[in-house]
Amino acid sequence: xxxxxxxxxxxxxxxxxxxxxxxxxxxxxxxxxxxxxxxxxxxxxxxxxxxxxxxxxxxxxxxxxxxxxxxxxxxxxxxxxxxxxxxxxxxxxxxxxxxxxxxxxxxxxxxxxxxxxxxxxxxxxxxxxxxxxxxxxxxxxxxxxxxxxxxxxxxxxxxxxxxxxxxxxxxxxxxxxxxxxxxxxxxxxxxxxxxxxxxxxxxxxx
Numbered sequence: 001x002x003x004x005x006x007x008x009x010x011x012x013x014x015x016x017x018x019x020x021x022x023x024x025x026x027x028x029x030x031x032x033x034x035x036x037x038x039x040x041x042x043x044x045x046x047x048x049x050x051x052x053x054x055x056x057x058x059x060x061x062x063x064x065x066x067x068x069x070x071x072x073x074x075x076x077x078x079x080x081x082x083x084x085x086x087x088x089x090x091x092x093x094x095x096x097x098x099x100x101x102x103x104x105x106x107x108x109x110x111x112x113x114x115x116x117x118x119x120x121x122x123x124x125x126x127x128x129x130x131x132x133x134x135x136x137x138x139x140x141x142x143x144x145x146x147x148x149x150x151x152x153x154x155x156x157x158x159x160x161x162x163x164x165x166x167x168x169x170x171x172x173x174x175x176x177x178x179x180x181x182x183x184x185x186x187x188x189x190x191x192x193x194x195x196x197x198x199x200x201x202x203x204x205x206x
Contacts, residue, residue, distance in 0.1 A: 007025045007063075016184070017168075018034040018052075018055075022083065030087040031088070035051045040086060042082065044074055044076050053072065056071050108140045108146065113174050113177075116171060118131065120167055123158070124154070129167070132195055132199060134152060134190060135148065144176055144177060145178060146171050146177055153190050164183075164184050
């Protein structure tokens with residue numbers, strides 16, 4: 001029976017990166033950009049480019065579908081079967097592109113992630129974000145995804161909206177990493193105590 005494959009086990013909206021992650025009954029994880037969901041929304045006028053669009057609400061429809069409300073005021077209902085079959089990460093819809101075989105990927109080495117993060121510099125202080133103490137947590141998962149919790153030196157940083165994308169790109173450059181999710185947090189707030197001793201010495205801070 002195909003039902004378990006087409007029933008979600010967990011639904012994870014990522015509002016900051018504007019994408020919907022669905023883990024299905026067979027363990028497969030789909031990743032739908034909000035723009036993709038609007039561009040392909042059933043019963044709505046075609047929209048060639050929905051980049052930047054947001055989804056403000058998700059509501060289940062029985063056990064077979066989900067209704068999404070976009071920030072344009074439009075709503076669309078996707079059946080689970082339709083979502084599973086239109087999965088942009090699914091091999092069946094990827095044309096000549098082959099699905100990544102996770103068993104063939106190298107193990108993710110945390111020191112390689114740290115090395116990549118040390119190539120990203122804070123927009124206000126000329127120090128890399130790792131030694132500056134902006135990275136609060138790194139989690140690696142069996143599906144070769146990395147979750148990062150980080151902060152910035154001040155909540156009012158002008159690059160707060162775009163900086164996580166730079167960190168995500170750096171993490172994705174590490175061998176073995178298929179996906180990365182960067183969460184910007186403000187608790188606990190960053191202080192100079194988070195800096196490494198070498199950075200404090202270089203900046204003359206004690």
